Amino acid sequence: MTALATGKARPATPATPVPLRRRRRTSRGDIAVAATSHTLLVAWAVIVIVPFLWTVMSSFKSTGEILASPFSLPSEWSFRNYTAAWTGAGIGGYFLNTVIVVGAALFIVMLLGAMCSYVLARFRFPGNRLIYNALITSMTFPLFLAIVPLFFILRNFGLLNTLPGLILTYVAFALPFTVFFLHSFFKALPDEIHEAAQIDGAGEWSTFFRVMLPMAKPGLASVAIFNFLGLWNQFLLPIVLNTDRDNYVLTQGMAVFASRAGYAVDFGALFAAVVMTVLPVLVIYVIFQRRLEGSVSQGTFR
Amino acid sequence: MLGGRRAAKRRGRLTFDRVSFMAVFLVLPLAIFAIFVISPFVQALYYAMTDWTGFSPDMRFIGLENFVKLFGDDVFLRALLNNVVLAIVVPIVTIVLALAIASMVTVGGPSTGTVRGLRGSGFYRIVSFFPYTVPAIAIGLIWAQVYDPSRGLLNGLLAGVGLDGFADFPWLGRATTALPASIFVIVWGFVGFYTVLFVAAIKGIPAETYEAARLDGAGRLRTVFSITIPQIRDSVRTAYVYLGIIALDAFIYMQALNPTGGPEYSTLTMSQQLYMVAFRKGQFGYATAMGVVLAVVTLMFAAIVFLADRLTGGRADGKERT
Numbered sequence: 001m002t003a004l005a006t007g008k009a010r011p012a013t014p015a016t017p018v019p020l021r022r023r024r025r026t027s028r029g030d031i032a033v034a035a036t037s038h039t040l041l042v043a044w045a046v047i048v049i050v051p052f053l054w055t056v057m058s059s060f061k062s063t064g065e066i067l068a069s070p071f072s073l074p075s076e077w078s079f080r081n082y083t084a085a086w087t088g089a090g091i092g093g094y095f096l097n098t099v100i101v102v103g104a105a106l107f108i109v110m111l112l113g114a115m116c117s118y119v120l121a122r123f124r125f126p127g128n129r130l131i132y133n134a135l136i137t138s139m140t141f142p143l144f145l146a147i148v149p150l151f152f153i154l155r156n157f158g159l160l161n162t163l164p165g166l167i168l169t170y171v172a173f174a175l176p177f178t179v180f181f182l183h184s185f186f187k188a189l190p191d192e193i194h195e196a197a198q199i200d201g202a203g204e205w206s207t208f209f210r211v212m213l214p215m216a217k218p219g220l221a222s223v224a225i226f227n228f229l230g231l232w233n234q235f236l237l238p239i240v241l242n243t244d245r246d247n248y249v250l251t252q253g254m255a256v257f258a259s260r261a262g263y264a265v266d267f268g269a270l271f272a273a274v275v276m277t278v279l280p281v282l283v284i285y286v287i288f289q290r291r292l293e294g295s296v297s298q299g300t301f302r
Numbered sequence: 303m304l305g306g307r308r309a310a311k312r313r314g315r316l317t318f319d320r321v322s323f324m325a326v327f328l329v330l331p332l333a334i335f336a337i338f339v340i341s342p343f344v345q346a347l348y349y350a351m352t353d354w355t356g357f358s359p360d361m362r363f364i365g366l367e368n369f370v371k372l373f374g375d376d377v378f379l380r381a382l383l384n385n386v387v388l389a390i391v392v393p394i395v396t397i398v399l400a401l402a403i404a405s406m407v408t409v410g411g412p413s414t415g416t417v418r419g420l421r422g423s424g425f426y427r428i429v430s431f432f433p434y435t436v437p438a439i440a441i442g443l444i445w446a447q448v449y450d451p452s453r454g455l456l457n458g459l460l461a462g463v464g465l466d467g468f469a470d471f472p473w474l475g476r477a478t479t480a481l482p483a484s485i486f487v488i489v490w491g492f493v494g495f496y497t498v499l500f501v502a503a504i505k506g507i508p509a510e511t512y513e514a515a516r517l518d519g520a521g522r523l524r525t526v527f528s529i530t531i532p533q534i535r536d537s538v539r540t541a542y543v544y545l546g547i548i549a550l551d552a553f554i555y556m557q558a559l560n561p562t563g564g565p566e567y568s569t570l571t572m573s574q575q576l577y578m579v580a581f582r583k584g585q586f587g588y589a590t591a592m593g594v595v596l597a598v599v600t601l602m603f604a605a606i607v608f609l610a611d612r613l614t615g616g617r618a619d620g621k622e623r624t
Binding site (some may be wrong): 058067070113115118120146171204232251 | 317319320322323324326327328330331332334335337338339340341342343345346349399402403406407410411412413420422425426427428429430431432433435436437438439440443444445446447448452453454455457458462490493494495498499502522547550551553554557558561572573576577580581586589590592593594596597600601604
């Protein structure tokens with residue numbers, strides 16, 4: 001959790017205009033308002049942080065200690081719960097499956113999404129607008145409408161309960177957002193570059209991979225982070241399409257573990273499993289926090 | 303120059319390079335999209351009008367029978383009602399909180415000098431955004447533990463400050479508190495995201511607007527209602543639609559907090575009921591009809607929000623913005 005603290009503190013400083021404050025006299029009303037606002041903001045920050053800290057603390061406690069008191073510190077800081085969750089509850093295997101599925105799906109959807117949005121953004125052909133609109137419209141329909149037919153489509157292809165089947169489905173449902181996001185990036189690239197590449201004798205293929213794709217890097221990075229989070233957190237698709245225990249991904253494995261914990265009562269390991277699921281997104285968040293916020297503000301919601 | 307480019311394009315269209323390029327770049331992604339996204343949506347419309355149980359080959363076309371049955375199904379209607387409550391309450395609470403935080407960190411600073419936010423605003427933004435990145439199932443499980451009657455954090459805190467009446471209060475186990483408690487969890491997860499969205503929108507408002515209002519003697523609260531909200535109306539509307547769609551789904555949160563739908567079905571959602579009927583009971587036709595209702599409610603919700611926006615405000619501030 002120390003990584004989070006430093007990650008948070010750093011960008012906070014440049015945002016405050018310190019010299020201005022020094023010179024002007026702050027009125028009493030301002031102080032009262034500032035105090036109230038800070039109190040409210042601190043209260044919200046506490047409400048956000050404390051459940052996470054409590055989860056981390058509980059993940060080091062034995063089940064007996066958890067049942068005894070929600071506040072007591074663990075008697076010893078051992079990683080017993082983590083090993084129990086990782087090997088005993090199979091979280092380790094689920095973690096690996098998640099890395100494989102999310103990694104593969106992310107790579108494929110970024111490639112296909114970039115290709116598709118590039119063609120849609122820069123080539124004029126009949127049906128272009130229709131395809132784009134179909135992609136955008138599909139984002140507003142609830143996944144639940146598709147889930148039953150999807151189950152049988154995968155079964156007919158023999159892809160049900162397989163990792164490739166899950167990867168393909170992830171790709172398909174992440175594609176519209178990826179195209180939507182990258183479309184504007186490719187549209188904004190100047191025509192002259194495309195022309196110059198063509199004059200230099202580059203074909204369409206090498207123009208795309210050598211010139212256009214590298215130029216869209218900022219957009220690719222932003223959409224990749226969003227896709228990573230979305231796919232890592234995906235829950236409904238795996239619980240319906242991937243019911244073979246050996247193929248479980250982290251989110252569904254954790255849910256199953258939690259529902260079993262009601263009887264087996266290994267709460268310590270449950271907390272440890274939650275921590276291990278949150279940790280990767282925490283790392284991503286700390287590293288890419290600014291880019292993530294930047295993309296929320298600019299691209300996604302226009 | 304323009305003519306030259308067009309000529310080049312026309313010439314290029316015949317080459318193998320261009321044909322193969324278009325084929326691979328367009329056909330491959332769209333094939334996956336058509337098979338796994340479009341076709342299930344289209345098939346759903348048909349399945350919803352059958353009595354299909356999935357694993358048997360025979361499937362009868364029964365028209366709208368499923369829908370008639372749905373509107374006599376008390377459990378489903380309860381789920382529908384819960385979803386409507388969620389779609390109204392979750393966006394309002396989230397947006398109010400996010401707007402309050404966004405206003406404080408952007409323009410809530412001292413009333414002299416340039417218009418600016420409070421100190422340390424970055425810290426608050428970053429902290430509150432974090433839950434958005436956490437898997438919803440993890441959020442649900444964390445809060446299920448926080449709400450636990452005997453070993454949970456919440457009752458521990460309440461008992462700690464002397465409210466012994468709450469010592470064993472089952473937040474998720476009472477029909478009266480289960481839904482509000484669940485709503486809080488969803489709100490908790492999304493406030494940060496919309497704070498960041500609103501912060502960006504508020505920063506797009508010219509500072510002179512705020513300075514002029516201040517010279518006219520407008521206080522902070524007045525500024526929020528007279529300047530901020532009208533100016534970032536589009537963002538608020540978008541946020542309302544997105545949050546409503548999230549609330550109409552709400553599957554993961556509810557599944558983590560109360561997998562069985564809560565006491566007296568008080569937290570059951572359409573999505574949970576659909577999942578249960580389809581993959582536990584195997585009534586695929588009936589479940590798909592629920593999916594159609596969910597989709598219709600979602601689209602109606604979006605339409606209502608857009609209509610309400612048009613009716614209430616299009617005139618008042620539409621001119622200024624454009």
